[in-house]
Amino acid sequence: MHLVADDLAFSYPGRDVLRGVSVSVNDGTRLGVVGENGSGKSTFLHLLAGRIDPSGGEVRRDGVVGLVEQELHPAPGQTVGDLVAATLDGLRAATAELEAAAAAFDHDTGDLAELQRTLGRAEHLAAWDADRRVDVALTRLGAPRDPGRRLDELSVGERFRVRLACRIAERADILLLDEPTNHLDAAAIEFLTGELVAWRGGVVVVTHDRELLDDAATAILDLDPSWDGRPVLYGQPGYLAYRFAKNQALHRWRQRYRAERKRAAALAAVLDKSYEGLSDEWRPPKGSQTHRRATRARIHVKAADRLIQKLGAEAIEVPVPPPVLTFPDLPAMSPGWDPADPLVEVRSPRVEVRPAAMTSDDDGATRDLGAHGAAAQGDRDDDVGVRWKSMPSVLLDLPGTRIAIPPSGRLLVTGPNGTGKSTLLRALAGERPLGRGTRTMADGVRVGVVGQESLALTPDAARRTGFETAADEALALLAAGELDPEYVVPVASLGLLSEEDLDRPLGELSVGQRRRFELARALVHVPHLLLLDEPTNHLSIDLVDELTRALITTPAAVVVATHDRRMREELSDWPELELT
Template sequence: MAEPVCVVARGITFGYPGRPVLDGLDLVVSAGERLGLVGENGAGKTTLLRVLAGSLAPMAGSVSRVGSLAVVDQELDVPPGTTVGTLVEQTSAATRAVADELEAAIAGFDHESGDLGAYADAMTRYEQLAAWDVDRRIDEALTRFGAPRDVSRELATLSVGERYRARLACRIAERSDVLLLDEPTNHLDAAGIDYLTGRLQQWAGAVVIVTHDRRLLDDVMTAILDLDPAMDGRPALYGATRYADYRFAKDRMLLRWRARYRAERKRALVLAAQLDRSYEGLSDGWRPPKGSNKNRRATHARGHVKAADRLVEKLKAEAVEVPVPPLSLAFPDLPSLPRRASTGADLDRPLDPAADRAAAHAGPLLEIRAPRVEGRVDLPGRRIDIGACGRLLVVGPNGSGKSTLLAALAGTVDLDRGTRVLAPGVRLGVLAQEGPAEHAAEPTTSAFDAYARHALRLLESGVLDPDQLVPVAALGLLTEDDLDRPLRELSVGQRRRFDLACALLAAPHLLILDEPTNHLSVGLVDELTAALRLTSAAVVVATHDRRMRADLADWPVLEL
């Protein structure tokens, strides 16, 4: 018996003013199938998820769903007064409604003339949802995801991660027919990801997930839909369920695509040169041999022009219309030491002996001892130092204090105990889990102007060398069109790219990155991982991303 179809999208078209996103997309996801949505940031992954959920109406096309729906967006609106109990009640109410339907069917069933089909449907639905077990499932999911279990806690008082985990736990406990998840592993630790993986592998309904988590793609998905255009300009569905297989197939396609494009551009240049020479023949000083037809030169030249025109038209008819290639990270060549120590620059400027010794960097770039932040992190007797070109991988479960420790290293949170010493001249590049407050305060400013303002703030603070500024356009993180758009019009992933660009702006000697893979495309995660391994700058990374941790397994590890 064929599996019931849960989600069908036909000819979906959607775009924002001046920016098409989806164009005639078809999609079918049946019960038991788990589809991973991948693609560059801004390719339309979140938009497609919202169209499937019904929160966005397509400009053309249609979406049909069978059964109940559960959605977990990246961003959660929090109405005043909303509590953890509100989320729990929404989940349990939906499930208990099924139990009430069964009780009503049992109470009103006429054994002589009753509708056995309706009774059977109610019983099947009740067993499918295991409605008798919903309270235990909610409590288990909240616990396993590390979400608050106090139903009186207001969501507005929780961190972004806590709010996300509470909502995810409730939606997982629902056992809906259609489950739509947007970057579900962003706020989970290793134990939470393992629990989520197990639940998704057993999901009876249809699942569509936007994710950058390469291990999740391996462990859960039955297919991968890449929204980046293929050679025909359309998204590509990869039946391969392993990320490595998908990357291999995509890379081979891109090689063929680019080779054909280069060959056609080369041929177009040859024909254009031939056409130019033919047109020049109409006006040059060439004369036919004595006694020949006086019109021979012009006729001969016009024949060359017509032949070249025909070749150009043929080329246009056969050409592949290639969209703009995906962005590729151009990671800057970061310095390992301040300029005086690394290049000998400004040696004519006098420094005191202490500054000279610091510039030579006999010691670490950054050192922190016995750090303590009340209620968040406490490491008595611990000394953490990062030397030039040093590496440190910080791991631990949610709530262990990783983000607080990185903020202490960055100097953005005050220590209640302990000391922090940053060597003179050392520049930091910091990527927090959430973007800087100044970026959130200027949502209508274009990305390019916001980047320029950030540079000015760093310059005024004395932590920017104008000669070593990294231009945002040179990084390959955002297109020129994206840079001209207001920050608020960028997708969550594109804003994360912008935050990464800001962390690189000052050409830092030390990068401090908190969950750097969050919201980024899988392709960019691969590129960033490779760049972090090779850069001359020192790097501190805190991450739950299992593949990144495996890729950085040879780094020194600090486990909290």
Template sequence: MHLVADDVAFAYPGRPVLRGVSLVVGAGQRIGVVGENGAGKSTLLQVLAGALVPQSGQVRCAGSLAVVTQELELTSGATVGTLVDEALASVREAGAALERAVDEFDHATGELGALTDALARVDHLAGWDADRRMDEALTRFGAPRDPWRALAELSVGERYRVRLACRIAARADVLLLDEPTNHLDEAGIEYLTGQLGAWPGVVVIVTHDRRLLDDVMTGILDLDPSMDGRPVLYGATRYATYRFAKDQAHRRWHQRYSAEQKQRQALLRRLDESYEGLSDEWRPPKGSGKHRRATHARIHVKAADRLVERLEAHAVELPVPPLALAFPDLPAIPSALGGTPSGEPLVEVRAPLVRGRLDLAGTRVSLPPCGRLLVTGPNGSGKSTLLAALAGTVPLDRGARRIAPGVRLGVLTQDDHAALAGLAPTATGFDAYARWALDLLAEGALDPEQLVPVASLGLLAESDLDRPLADLSVGQRRRFELARALLAAPHVLVLDEPTNHLSIGLVDELTDALRATSAAVVVATHDRKMRGDLADWPQLRLA
């Protein structure tokens, strides 16, 4: 079993995405794919899976293949059982083939070859254990197990966990996963880590999870620009080692570019001098050959021209710096409170109850100015509901919510597709940002003097903000949703799984910014590295 990509290139209409991707992955190897949002990570998985055809190059796959994308297109009437049956179809076919081979075998004259092949196939798929594996994976990932549950009734996270469990239980030879930890809690991530670490076949994973890179990967493929314009495969098995190697490569790139520019300027000066001598014919002293000096000048010009051409033909491009987060200077206290601390919380909820989702009887959750809160707990414990209660976007069946006068909230939910769905299909980032700003202004929830321009944040290039939001990658849309949370210069940030779909570099920058900002911040996250980085914050763990 193996997966090979040979000089693969892919482009959407008018927009190149992948170029010169070469990769060879064998059994037991696990490659993590990283890069900035929009670099083509999800596109690469689709090309490797055969769902997209490359414009050049080729992909070869030996063995069965399974892929779990970030988004699932729902089939009408599909249920949990539908996905389970599809995943185990090859296992059950192999089991049925073995039963037929056993029933038809003639012990006196039969050939053992067919029976041996059928037995080997079942053994390769661990068919004896398939149903138990499926039940275990669904349970450990916290996915619904009722086969009659309609997928349309499940949350995005539940649907993803069902698909992931099905692919893990099916034991494909080649496994392609796109951000598999986004919808998993700590127990689910630990189970996934164990499964991937022992996977006998090929694994290629797009991930922003730095701990998963450390715990599982045997190599890291970086799709960000490099000196020769091709993706770089690092043999690093730890994130810190990869970052060091990448930084060193960028330093060498900058050094080579600077050296080439100095050499080019020197050659151009030499060329100018040669042209000047040619125009004057470099007249020789009286008595010498009339054209000897002029002939030498022409030789110098041609030689300098050739050197400049050779240098430009092999020169590297100027390294393009990646987008860097420019986190705004957020206010700590609204002007309505006089701009000075009053000892009162900016926002709080007391004894919140949302039936079937959250019950914190006797609990007060409050955020003072510049306050911090880290919310943790397994899937289904009510973290998202608690954050929605703080944000005021879900009604309470019991308890009370209080927000101080003039307090502005910036809210990032796990999946903010509902807000984007209300926009016209052709709406660009600039269009949507302006519309939301006008809506907030009409509600009195925005101070025009403190509006945060979307282009100033370093989250998306202006060229991407001019494109329809529907054309952006999942990660780029997530960056836009983060920008939206910062639009009104909020006093309180409420962030639910803020690392989902973001690039690794941005996750590092965002973590540093949240630690330093003057705004109050509440974060709910399963990201183990972010939880470790915020371990000194006050914490609320939900059971």
């Protein structure tokens, strides 16, 4: 079983996405794929899976390929049971086909080696054990197990976990995963890592999870342009080996680039001096013959031309380097504030979602949205999701608990899925009203919020906002008075989105680019307090490293809820609130 990409390329009209990608994935290969947002990681997986056709090169597949995308768009009325049934039916059909081929084998003329492979594959698929495997995967990944639950009534993370569990149970020959740890807690990530390490076939995983790369990857493909503009395959396993090799390559690249710029400036100065001899003021030495003027002019022209040719021959083409995060200088306080007073404080918080009015959505299904249903449907809580047609659902309950965030304060919120981390951050931000307890915030505190999943992360929701581009929304916030003109950071200065991306429709940006926009939107009004829910989700590895360093050093107060194991380790000296 293998999958081979040979000189793969893909382009959208007017924009190249991938060029010159060549990899081979065989049994036992666990290829990690990294790169900046918009570098074509998800597109690469779709090319490998055959979902789209390449602009150049080819993909050769031998075996069954299974793909788990970042975003699952269910059909109207599709349920958890439908996905599980499709998985089980596919396994049983494949097993029956393999067993039929084995039964029809001609012992006189048949290929015995092929028969052994056929029987081995039937044993590997093990359809008789598929129900148990699906149930175990759903349980260990924290996915809903009720077969009647509609997929469009689940949170983004719940839908993803259901699809991932089914794909694991299918035991495809080549497994393609797009940011699989985004919606998993520590226990689920441990289970997934074990499955990947033991995977019988090949695995290609797009991820920003540095621990997953350390634990599972046998090689890393970096889709960021290198010295020659092509992606680089780092053959040594582990993130640390990759990081060291890439840093060394970037150092050499920048050194040579600086030397090239210096040499080019020197040659340009010589070139300017040579052309000065061709000006109207130039005259041959007094007493020389007249025809020497034309001769000397030709000599100057030829010398200048030779310099131009040399400059062109020796110049190196250097691609635009990946954007670097330029974190703004955020304030800790405003004049007149008492450093001893918290920016925000909640006491004994309890948050519930209560059944309320019935509503009808686009597919005509009537649903009970609850008291905050409209907000929940667009911006679901990662911990619980929307509870349809149910009794009041408790999202968070911390009796006798005081959470106060002082100026320049730090708080790391951890815990399994379902314990209320997202709800707590929304309560601190004032986005979730408290059913019990109190919340107080100092006057004039500016808060920047990055939710785990938000409206800007889905193309349909981005269109519903009425803002076609990121620049449109920033201008609209300013016009609505939600941004103080005296405290605004230009989005383009952050290094999160290029000027071209700022002018592109939000729905055309990749998931990672839309996530960058969410981070930019949280920073644009120079907040005193940052509330970040799973901030590493969908971001590139380089940006995750840069963001972590910025959060450690910023004067602003920061609250982070994350399952990212490496980030938790790097923030281990912060005060921690573990929800259970």
